[in-house]
Amino acid sequence: MILKLAGIFLFISIATADPIPFKDCGSSGVTDVTLGLTNCSALPCTFHKNQNVTLNLKFTTTRQLNSLKNLVYGIIAGVKVPFPLPQADACKNGVPCPVAANTVVQEALSLVVLPEYPSISLFVQFQVNADNDEPVNDQFTNIKEKYSKE
Template identity: 30%
Template sequence: MNKFAFLVAILPSLVFTEIVPVQECQTGPLPTSVDVIGCSKLPCKLSRGQEAVVYVDFRPASDASALRPSVFATVLGVTVPFSLPEDWQNACDWLVGTRCPLTAGEDVMYVLRLPVQKTYPPVAVDVELRLIDQAEQVVSCFVVSAKVV
């Protein structure tokens, strides 16, 4: 990959985000880093009526020809699936500086966009992201603490 193109692709994440600590999932390996735009400490504030943008750096342990996001929200001890818009269902479309298929050990950046509806109540929430490959194996997974404001 052209080093200049890669630098241009990741520059927004270097300027506007900070790496935040995340929790490990029971279902898969942690990403290399997670950067939430506008979040410098936990819980990350998710503003109603806006999109939360998360840059996820990871290295797949095996080759992946397809990738899809699976998001869950845990509020007051109850975990529910979080539906992403249809055009965000293919994680391969939201990779920065690379495309599917992915090679084992490759450094990959995925951009997760979460719509935070105005109707959501102001509440603490744990957001879990699983990136799942064509064999339904979890390639990377993390949980981040947030608060809807």
């Protein structure tokens, strides 16, 4: 099961975030997906170094999901480059697993934009895998984000 979305984050309190557009890449297993990023209501989003960015994800399951794992990739020159998360397991981030069918799931993910990140524009793909890393929900890709030099 996969949810692909824009962002890089890891926190479990729902913060205020502006809704942003995203691209669905062939979802299955979830419906009614919404995505929000703090301080970003229009694309491209600009993330400033040494600041937190929080992504709010909400979706409804269409079947039972036993596990959920967050994955983040930067798309650089057409290549998916994995981005390490301090805690990729959504079930350890406050999502009660297993998640029954027809359940609304909310997750807030927060991450500090580190000073060593390059100041470049890139597309970010965020996805949530479920049950043996099976792609279930392909959501939220090709959201352009820029890291500022600030």
